[in-house]
Amino acid sequence: xxxxxxxxxxxxxxxxxxxxxxxxxxxxxxxxxxxxxxxxxxxxxxxxxxxxxxxxxxxxxxxxxxxxxxxxxxxxxxxxxxxxxxxxxxxxxxxxxxxxxxxxxxxxxxxxxxxxxxxxxxxxxxxxxxxxxxxxxxxxx
Amino acid sequence: xxxxxxxxxxxxxxxxxxxxxxxxxxxxxxxxxxxxxxxxxxxxxxxxxxxxxxxxxxxxxxxxxxxxxxxxxxxxxxxxxxxxxxxxxxxxxxxxxxxxxxxxxxxxxxxxxxxxxxxxxxxxxxxxxxx
Numbered sequence: 001x002x003x004x005x006x007x008x009x010x011x012x013x014x015x016x017x018x019x020x021x022x023x024x025x026x027x028x029x030x031x032x033x034x035x036x037x038x039x040x041x042x043x044x045x046x047x048x049x050x051x052x053x054x055x056x057x058x059x060x061x062x063x064x065x066x067x068x069x070x071x072x073x074x075x076x077x078x079x080x081x082x083x084x085x086x087x088x089x090x091x092x093x094x095x096x097x098x099x100x101x102x103x104x105x106x107x108x109x110x111x112x113x114x115x116x117x118x119x120x121x122x123x124x125x126x127x128x129x130x131x132x133x134x135x136x137x138x139x140x141x
Numbered sequence: 142x143x144x145x146x147x148x149x150x151x152x153x154x155x156x157x158x159x160x161x162x163x164x165x166x167x168x169x170x171x172x173x174x175x176x177x178x179x180x181x182x183x184x185x186x187x188x189x190x191x192x193x194x195x196x197x198x199x200x201x202x203x204x205x206x207x208x209x210x211x212x213x214x215x216x217x218x219x220x221x222x223x224x225x226x227x228x229x230x231x232x233x234x235x236x237x238x239x240x241x242x243x244x245x246x247x248x249x250x251x252x253x254x255x256x257x258x259x260x261x262x263x264x265x266x267x268x269x270x271x272x
Binding site: 004064065066068069070072073074075076077078081084088100102103105106107108109110111112113114116117119120124 | 167168170171174175177178179180181196237240241244245248249250251252253255256258259260261262263265266267268269270271272
């Protein structure tokens with residue numbers, strides 16, 4: 001794993017919870033939207049917090065796709081779940097919310113899961129195809 | 142009583158739909174990106190717009206995005222029938238396990254005991270964090 005790959009995984013981990021938090025904060029400012037006035041939903045993008053949240057979620061999608069291009073799905077998903085822990089830590093230390101014992105236990109389990117998966121290889125290595133296989137494929141085509 | 146049972150059934154059907162469509166979406170997106178290859182060197186060589194076009198024209202990517210849209214609407218359906226405290230963690234944690242199974246069989250990833258443990262630990266942790 002190179003620094004670029006670790007930074008990409010860090011991007012996946014950070015962009016999603018921050019984007020969700022910004023959207024949540026913005027939508028609370030906008031207020032409830034009735035199904036009869038769906039067009040108002042399009043205007044919510046003009047709220048700076050909602051707009052910023054969308055930018056962060058686009059960042060999440062870009063880094064997620066990049067991560068999937070060099071690592072297995074079963075590596076990227078648990079490794080990026082550290083975002084749940086980040087969200088709980090923001091709730092406890094920035095928003096001064098109460099974090100219960102069960103939630104701390106959940107944080108410990110998620111962290112252990114991340115530790116397990118990141119200690120192994122990020123990609124399933126497949127043996128290079130033999131020349132005879134290539135010839136067989138060419139003949140089929 | 143019957144109304145409560147229907148509400149519960151619809152909630153769990155929505156969770157099942159979220160888990161299946163979200164896992165299918167993740168597998169398809171992963172398949173698309175493996176087909177394209179590591180985008181880091183590719184971006185340096187051919188530019189960002191080339192990579193973006195390559196991704197947007199990949200059929201597995203488009204199918205994956207479609208599955209993600211189904212998953213999103215299933216979530217909205219689930220939230221209209223049951224509490225977010227049930228639908229959110231149940232769908233998120235079951236998706237981790239379903240993804241591990243789907244990746245093993247459809248993407249032929251080597252899911253060893255370390256990766257199974259990671260998926261199960263994260264799934265259990267997500268459930269506990271909802272309380």
